[in-house]
């Protein structure tokens with residue numbers, strides 16, 4: 001996805017432009033120097049083209065104190081990421097030494113630049129300053145008023161010309177690469193409420209991906225700049241409009257179907273009920289089908305137990321879940337959404353990870369010390385090799401497969417997690433082969 005960065009000195013209207021383009025009030029804007037402290041990021045969806053937009057903090061040429069100079073360095077780092085830079089100047093104020101300083105930095109970087117002459121409600125004033133602006137050396141310019149929305153569409157058209165059209169289909173195509181998430185759990189635990197809380201979160205933007213029926217089935221959610229596809233959300237969405245609970249909706253077959261299409265399964269549990277047998281069954285199902293898993297304890301506004309205590313209790317109740325994260329949310333209080341996405345990211349990253357051959361060889365060579373019981377019996381383990389991802393798959397070469405049982409398999413899995421990579425949130429699949 002193309003990256004567009006807003007650059008310039010302080011107080012030229014960068015944040016106002018950012019908000020205008022994003023279409024939401026996200027950045028803090030105020031008529032005071034240095035209010036925007038750090039780079040902000042958002043997604044712009046214009047006329048079917050999607051790009052990432054960064055707002056940077058204002059740059060001071062004379063950054064004496066440490067904070068100002070570290071802010072400046074961060075802004076410069078963001079400039080480096082850009083495919084296109086919107087260099088904002090103040091149409092009323094004309095050129096200042098600070099503008100010259102930014103211009104020089106941009107010329108050195110050699111990026112594509114559109115000069116954005118802002119605060120241009122009065123064309124006469126801008127005209128008087130135009131010659132001066134053009135001396136900065138950027139021939140492509142747009143005269144706008146971010147505050148009043150004048151010519152912002154002209155600017156957007158120009159951006160699209162530069163970065164090229166990235167149509168909707170392509171966006172979906174790209175997002176086939178992003179994690180597919182399924183929200184599962186028993187009736188009434190708050191699945192719909194949680195999904196709706198995600199949609200309502202300020203940090204999330206949502207696009208429905210049309211299915212074969214009229215209902216959107218999957219939703220493309222962008223959360224803090226990353227994309228996720230939430231699959232089979234028709235039921236979750238519908239329920240938010242009318243409290244509709246059909247039995248069919250909760251059938252085991254349906255749960256299996258949803259899990260099947262996912263990379264990451266969010267198992268939602270009602271905090272007031274705790275982990276039930278049904279929850280364990282669903283978790284086991286997800287793991288056996290090789291899916292990454294996050295345990296979501298929802299309605300945590302209704303319980304007084306500390307998270308740590310609760311988490312320990314979940315692991316005591318279901319020890320087979322100890323490689324999986326437990327996060328706490330309240331869909332009604334909009335609590336824990338950010339932590340939930342963090343856990344999804346971690347689980348998905350484990351699910352896609354490949355570890356080095358050297359680390360696995362080292363583990364094999366250390367087996368006699370690490371797990372004498374495993375290797376000093378009749379079983380011999382010659383090698384462990386990672387042969388796939390999503391989830392990570394390993395082939396273990398042994399002398400005789402008949403010596404392998406569930407406990408051997410579990411021991412090797414634990415050794416991989418302890419010694420090579422924790423693969424937190426993802427199951428591992430081990431296949432045993434005899435050496436020929």
Ligand code: GDP
Nearest residue numbers: 187188189190191192193298299300330331332
């Ligand atoms: P689903 O069947 O799993 O989709 O559950 P719903 O989303 O329909 O929620 C069931 C009930 O629990 C509704 O009355 C919600 O308002 C309530 N609920 C959902 N999440 C929370 C939460 O985090 N805290 C509290 N107190 N109630 C919640």
